[in-house]
Amino acid sequence: MRVLLINPEFPPSFWSLAETCKFMGRKTPLPPLGLLTVAALLPQEWEFRLADLNLGPLTPASWQWADLVMITGMIIQREGILSLVREAKEQGKTVIVGGPCATSLPQDVLEAGADFLVRGEGETAIPRWLAALREGQPGGVIEEDGKPEMTSSPIPRFDLITFDDYVTISIQTSRGCPFDCEFCDIVSLYGRTPRYKDPGQVIAELETLYRLGWRGVVFISDDNFIGNKDHARAILNRLIPWMQAHGSPFGFWTQASMNLGQDREMIDLLTAANFGYVFLGVETPEPDILRAAGKYQNLRHPLKDSLATIDANGLNMIASFIIGFDGELSGAVDRIVEFVEELAIPTILINILQPLPNTRLWKRLGKEGRLLYDKTSGDFYGMGFNYLPTRPQEEILGEFVRGLDHLYEPSRFLARVYRYFLIMRPTRHALARQAGKKLPGPPQTPKKLPSSQRAIESLAPLMHLIWRQGIRPSYRWQFWRQLLGIYRQNPSRLKSYLMGCSMGEDLFALRRDILKKWHS
Numbered sequence: 001m002r003v004l005l006i007n008p009e010f011p012p013s014f015w016s017l018a019e020t021c022k023f024m025g026r027k028t029p030l031p032p033l034g035l036l037t038v039a040a041l042l043p044q045e046w047e048f049r050l051a052d053l054n055l056g057p058l059t060p061a062s063w064q065w066a067d068l069v070m071i072t073g074m075i076i077q078r079e080g081i082l083s084l085v086r087e088a089k090e091q092g093k094t095v096i097v098g099g100p101c102a103t104s105l106p107q108d109v110l111e112a113g114a115d116f117l118v119r120g121e122g123e124t125a126i127p128r129w130l131a132a133l134r135e136g137q138p139g140g141v142i143e144e145d146g147k148p149e150m151t152s153s154p155i156p157r158f159d160l161i162t163f164d165d166y167v168t169i170s171i172q173t174s175r176g177c178p179f180d181c182e183f184c185d186i187v188s189l190y191g192r193t194p195r196y197k198d199p200g201q202v203i204a205e206l207e208t209l210y211r212l213g214w215r216g217v218v219f220i221s222d223d224n225f226i227g228n229k230d231h232a233r234a235i236l237n238r239l240i241p242w243m244q245a246h247g248s249p250f251g252f253w254t255q256a257s258m259n260l261g262q263d264r265e266m267i268d269l270l271t272a273a274n275f276g277y278v279f280l281g282v283e284t285p286e287p288d289i290l291r292a293a294g295k296y297q298n299l300r301h302p303l304k305d306s307l308a309t310i311d312a313n314g315l316n317m318i319a320s321f322i323i324g325f326d327g328e329l330s331g332a333v334d335r336i337v338e339f340v341e342e343l344a345i346p347t348i349l350i351n352i353l354q355p356l357p358n359t360r361l362w363k364r365l366g367k368e369g370r371l372l373y374d375k376t377s378g379d380f381y382g383m384g385f386n387y388l389p390t391r392p393q394e395e396i397l398g399e400f401v402r403g404l405d406h407l408y409e410p411s412r413f414l415a416r417v418y419r420y421f422l423i424m425r426p427t428r429h430a431l432a433r434q435a436g437k438k439l440p441g442p443p444q445t446p447k448k449l450p451s452s453q454r455a456i457e458s459l460a461p462l463m464h465l466i467w468r469q470g471i472r473p474s475y476r477w478q479f480w481r482q483l484l485g486i487y488r489q490n491p492s493r494l495k496s497y498l499m500g501c502s503m504g505e506d507l508f509a510l511r512r513d514i515l516k517k518w519h520s
Helices: 018-024 033-041 059-067 073-091 099-103 105-110 121-134 186-190 199-212 228-247 260-261 263-270 287-292 301-313 334-343 362-367 393-407 410-422 430-432 451-472 476-489 489-517
Strands: 002-007 047-052 068-072 094-098 114-121 140-142 168-171 215-218 250-256 275-283 316-324 346-352
Touching: 002 033, 002 059, 018 362, 018 451, 018 489, 033 047, 033 068, 033 121, 047 059, 068 073, 073 094, 073 099, 073 105, 094 099, 094 121, 099 105, 099 114, 099 186, 105 114, 114 121, 114 250, 168 199, 199 228, 199 489, 228 263, 250 260, 260 275, 260 301, 263 301, 275 301, 301 316, 301 334, 316 334, 316 393, 316 489, 334 393, 334 410, 346 393, 393 410, 393 489, 410 476, 410 489, 430 489, 451 476, 451 489, 476 489
Parallel strands: 002 047, 002 068, 068 094, 094 114, 114 140, 168 215, 215 250, 250 275, 275 316, 316 346
Antiparallel strands: none
16 A cells, blocks of 8 residues: 655744754754654555655655655644645545544545544554445544553654754653643643653654754654653753763754743753753733633742743743734734843744634634634634634734744844843853763754865854845844954853844744734
């Protein structure tokens, strides 16, 4: 059996990281982990080809090769999923669709013509689908048989991807979240009782990536890596010596809840394991709005204290905010801007609320007659609403544009990057040198290229950044002054600082696009 696994293209957004990909000489941020896991769950005597449309379009040869077509994606990929289903049926293929979009919006997928729709997690749903296929069923809806234990999840088929196409590679150590925020669909998709891979499984996946030649960033895609701190500590306590024994081949990014900022021990474990970035759902600095949205974990400690602790102790953050909540007063974005500038958070996202299917918010707004079902896209940057907010839509959109215009303006952004890294403690390597100790070296790079070529490729992103921020623009002198300041005052953070500056290019491009949409 020949299976074509298709990941639809993502619409442009911050997470496309188009400019970062250019800097790194890569095509797209992440491979489709779900499809790689599905491939590992299917009979291994089958043949597999991965078609990630973020790398390029499908070819006629790919369609001709396939016996089965399997498509997955998130709600933001909905239009791409439906288009691919229709195209696959025109090609006469048997089509199976699964993933978050199919689970949340099954009727759309069925109406597009999918033969099989798989709802839920693959570890229990895929065996049921295989049984239906062997019995000769022509199609139908396959439901998961309960939430699977993560210990049953196989090592994804990382061998199906070309590493040089991607900025980062992702793994997953848990599913589910102990919190139940009204607007979040994690609980409806994966449950409120988190389930975990054991540390040995996690190390085995990293060993596989290491053996296949990956050296670089690994994104741990758990919705909340510290949802169970005992689980997180168990992994980190195995990961730290593994990293040391292998010469620190990886850097890590992940997502976490705000209580991380009150746990210095956990921050220290993360940085010891070479975690560099953490994504945090701040949502709003306004306690009443957090309380109404059920985001109680953000109320237990002062947000400013938590964020300042994370920065000062060596973790870079990406902080996410939302506007458009019920009960929100005019000027919400101005309060977010003031909050961000006070803390000098460089990389922040402001999203327009987009109620997602099956969340508590979705159900409540449906009962109140305030949902616009046909406009659900999952696109938080689409400048559209799939619900009727409690204040005028134009007012919210105006604030959204004003907030992005201020925070993503290059000179202001670079000033925040500078202030952010000035107060961050030196790296663990720098502290060790000061104490007369030695730690393992920085992440390795593959040695398949000649050393001269590796040197040129490693310099290319820096030269690109210097051209984009240090030579061409009107704020070039600010770039050089700040670069000199970091070099003098916190030199061990120079590389992280430059990475922070480079991420600004994606924000600057997003600002230009949003302003163009607003004024068109």
